[in-house]
Amino acid sequence: MEKSASDRFKTAILILAVGGLAGGLALYAAGRDDIARLVWFAGVVPALAALVVEIARSIGRGEVGLDIVAALSMSAALAFGETLAAAVVAVMYSGGTFLESFAEGRARREMHDLLSRVPRMATRYRGGALEDVPLDEIQPGDRLLIRQGDVVPVDGTLASETAFLDTSALTGESLPQRLSQGSEAMSGATNAGEAFDMTAARRAAESTYAGIVRLVEEAQRSKAPMSRLADRWSLGFLAVTLVIALGAWWATGDPIRAVAVLVVATPCPLILAVPVALVAGLSRAAHFGVLIKGAGPLETMARIRTLILDKTGTLTDGRPQIVTIDADDGLGEAELLRLAASLDQASKHPVAQAIVAAARERGLALEVPLQVVERAGEGVIGQVAGRAVIVGGHGFVAGEVAGPVAGEGAGKSRGALPDAAAGAVVVAVAVDGRMAGHLVMSDPLREGVGAMLDGLRRGGIERILLATGDRADVAERVTEGLGLDGLRAGLSPDQKVLLVLSEHKHGPVMMVGDGVNDAPALAAADVGVAMGARGAAASAEAADVVLLVDRIERLGAGMTIARAARRIALESVVAGIGLSVLGMIAAAFGYLTPVQGALLQEAIDVAVILNALRALRIRPE
Known part of the structure; x- marks a missing residue:
């Protein structure tokens, strides 16, 4: 993916900082101390200038971040002639912002026009x-x-x-x-x-489709930007740093001690550990077929409390499957299916293709149909191995073979319409001029849905809701036994958005869906998850997370990885900040010079980065 101008700028700042530090060290080793200091100074200035601009923008937005500590340490080091310490801090900070930018930019694109399936x-x-x-x-x-x-159109x-x-x-x-x-x-x-x-x-x-596009755009514009995990610690850490630095200066009258405290206090454990752990989590999730579009969505996934699920194509497979075969005693189930599937090879109808797939899964040898006539939306008529076969809706087939609906008023006699569950489709089959049986088809739950939902509850999900555009009786029958906390049926796209927004009062909300109708709700949720393998491109564009394989249980793996990556990031932050505070105290008492403080901070950085990289070894159940 092509880098943005912001990414290129951050890359350039990092190159200048690293080049300045390395060039100055080479000159210092050659005995050119004066020129080395100039080179270090030159390497620090671009990073410091960019940092000051970013701080001004943040303050304009009413935000206070850890950038202030880094700016203070670099400025103080330059002001008191500690250019090497300033150069080390510049490299650490620019490297951290580069990593954070990389994390946020991973797999994230703006939703361009939602027209991948719209006719031009x-x-x-x-x-x-x-x-x-x-x-x-x-x-x-x-x-x-x-x-x-x-x-x-x-x-x-x-x-x-x-x-x-x-x-x-x-x-x-x-x-x-x-x-x-x-x-x-x-x-x-x-x-x-x-x-x-x-x-x-x-x-x-x-028209309807254009309205859905607008809903997605509006939902994305109204969605508050995700704050960086590091910034939540900023005010407390800034206060502690200033108290120790100013206290050391006031008590000793030596400004260099304050510089040493500020250098040790440079919040690189926060700036580095968080993006490294989260990027590692992103990579690990992708290994399991879960594409998470940035560190922000991954972090939010770990805090989700409410899960809203679509039904069709999400909880269910989205493709009709044969549930039962009601065959004439003289024909048999296998033969009825074989004849129906042989004829349906000539049709592109989804139900016909499902019947063909079912026959092939059972290893049935299909014949080439002849003299095929398809009545759109009703059924197919043709010849299969010398036999006249009709496949379609019960009324259509019965009308073709006998005029009135076969079995009408006959209870459960031969040719009668079999009982079917809510939402099921009954396909009738006639052979040689007489009703031969029925295929009952439905869209069942995906395998492992119940176990996945139980696992999510154990992981901290408090509410699980179903939001579907399907009928209530169908949704209730399909989800029976899942223990959902609520079911909302017959929803339009804008009603799904309202449901998502209303659930925010219970905590962060995740929405999972696969169709164009789900895209606005995915965009409005704190984290939107799209079934990307067969789902609509609109939902994949609007979502924060895309399941690259058509398996809903991968959502559980993604949630496990998100929680573990966030936990590792927090562990790294706590350990790194703890060590930094100890180093600040040592610097305040004069045990560390600014350069020694910078080197100590580098050692702390290495430790927290190594710990953060443990996220690459997360193993979801």
């Missing part, structure tokens, strides 16, 4: 012909052609008899919806059936 053009009827036009030119009332696989109404739309990225509903003439088609949905016509109802800028 649309196909419009004009004067008896078709023309491709930019989205901005579409006006209400225009008649549009939506081909198979196209994303609906604007909100509108269906002009054709039927259409089959995959709205999972917008509503969270995993199964495609069948629309009839006059129904509303939302922008951002994908045509999962045959081509259809629609009449535009709104301009592109006023």
Whole structure:
């Protein structure tokens, strides 16, 4: 990823500081003390100037950070002729800010335009012909052609008899919806059936998908920036430093003792240990398929108290699976599935593809279908190994083989519609002119969800909620036994944002989702987590964390790593600051010169960095 101007500037400051220290040491060793001091001075000035500018900006924002201690130590060392000590401090400080910048910039990009799946053009009827036009030119009332696989460009109404739309990225509903003439088609949905016509109802800028884009942008703008962990210690440490330094100067009348105290007090254990531990945590998390976009999100992950989960594609797999097969006694389950899957090879419908995948998983030998006719949103008719096969909705198939719905009023007789759980889809199969059975399909929970949620609770998560655009009965049935603290169903994208904001009163909030409809809530949460393997690009852009593999249990691993990395950072900070305070006391009593204090501080830095690097060996359960 290309470096920003800020990153390049910090890199240049570090190079100048290191070059000044190394060049001055070389000249000092050659006996050119006077020139060495000038070189050290020259290496310190850029770092000090940049530091003063940053302090002024921070004070303008009402913030007071540890930068003040570093500026005081460098300024005092230069003022009293301790240029070598100042050069050492400049290298330590510029190195720390460089590492911190690297941590914050890791894998983080601004959400560019959320248009990775949005069409740039649309196909419009004009004067008896078709023309491709930019989205901005579409006006209400225009008649549009939506081909198979196209994303609906604007909100509108269906002009054709039927259409089959995959709205999972917008509503969270995993199964495609069948629309009839006059129904509303939302922008951002994908045509999962045959081509259809629609009449535009709104301009592109006023449509559903554009509204979701605006929600993401607004949520990101309203999200307060994450404070650096080190700055939370700044005021106390600054006060202790000034008391010891000024006390030593007042008691002895020797300003060099104050300089030595300030040099030892340079807060590099804070400045260095925190970003090193967190960067190590970022690397470790990436090893387990959890991409965390910076040290700030990783630190916040360790403090999460409320977890909000989407259902479809997050808690569930997002792909329909066969639950039961209700076959004719004379046919058998395997043969019914084999014939249905053989015919469904000719269809791109998600349910058809799920049936084909299920048959192949069971090792069934599929035939090549012939004379295939697909009725968009209803079913498929064709020949399989010389047998007439029909696969589709129960009403469609029953109507094709017998006119009225087979089994109607017949209770559980042959051909009757089987009982199905809420949210399940029933696919009927007819063979040689008679109803042969049904395939009951649903979108089940991912494997290991229950164990993962139990582990998160043990790790400190106090509230776990479900937020879904799906129906309440479906959500309740799917999540039964998970012990959730709350369930909110039928939510629109803006309602999910409101839920996230309302949960802030319980502590830091994490939102996990995978669809475009989840993107605004991911951006509004303290930490947003996207299922990046198959999820929408919008959610991955808006999120702070992306699960690179399609396995929800990796969230538990990421949380464990975040907590351990933060704990290691805090251990390094406490140990380093403790040693620094002891060094400050020694300097105050005259046992350390400024240069010796700087070297002692370097030794402390090495110790805390080595401790911080333990984060590279974190092993989540």
